[in-house]
Amino acid sequence: QNQDILSHIRxxxxxxxxxxxxxxxxxxxxxxxAGTVKADEWRTLITIYIPLVLISLWVYLACAxxxxxxxxxxxxxxxxxYVGKLKALYPTCNVRPxxxxxxxxxxxxxxxxxxxxxxxxxxxRLIGILQRIPTNHKxx
Numbered sequence: 001q002n003q004d005i006l007s008h009i010r011x012x013x014x015x016x017x018x019x020x021x022x023x024x025x026x027x028x029x030x031x032x033x034a035g036t037v038k039a040d041e042w043r044t045l046i047t048i049y050i051p052l053v054l055i056s057l058w059v060y061l062a063c064a065x066x067x068x069x070x071x072x073x074x075x076x077x078x079x080x081x082y083v084g085k086l087k088a089l090y091p092t093c094n095v096r097p098x099x100x101x102x103x104x105x106x107x108x109x110x111x112x113x114x115x116x117x118x119x120x121x122x123x124x125r126l127i128g129i130l131q132r133i134p135t136n137h138k139x140x
Contacts, residue, residue, distance in 0.1 A: 005057070006030045012053050018044075025049065047089060054082040062105055063115050072109040079103060101126055 006029075013025050023044045026034040037045070058078040061071050079102050086093060101123060105115070112118045 005053075008057065009049065009053050012049050012056065016049065016052060018048060022048070046085075051082065051085065051089075054078055054085070058082065058102075062109070065114055065116060067109050067114045069110075072106055075109065076103070076106040079105070097126070097130070 010027065010029055013029055014027055018024075023038070023040040025037070025041050025045055028034045029037070029045070058075050061075040061078065064071060083095065083099050083102075086099075087095070108118065109115070
């Protein structure tokens with residue numbers, strides 16, 4: 001499992017195109033031959049690559065053709081980590097309704113099974129509920 005995650009991190013590092021001025025991360029990150037990761041490289045890893053890794057991991061977990069309790073729990077762990085790190089990195093960022101809705105996917109995985117058979121249902125329902133809230137055409 002840990003080797004799979006490390007392999008996924010390396011895949012993201014290899015495939016994501018970044019500006020030349022951004023500190024690069026060794027392609028063999030996590031391997032002893034990669035050497036010691038410098039502070040600027042850690043910053044790049046945490047602010048650029050790890051959020052992308054987390055997003056892709058929870059999308060993979062949520063969209064698998066089969067579902068188990070352990071996969072659903074792993075999805076919940078990853079989405080909580082993503083939103084928690086988002087708030088830590090960007091304190092002024094507000095949690096959006098989509099972030100909140102993403103936490104409910106865990107419940108739907110238990111109720112309805114794999115996502116591919118019901119994907120739009122919870123969000124269409126949420127949109128309907130939100131549209132019925134009287135706002136007098138004012139946001140906020």
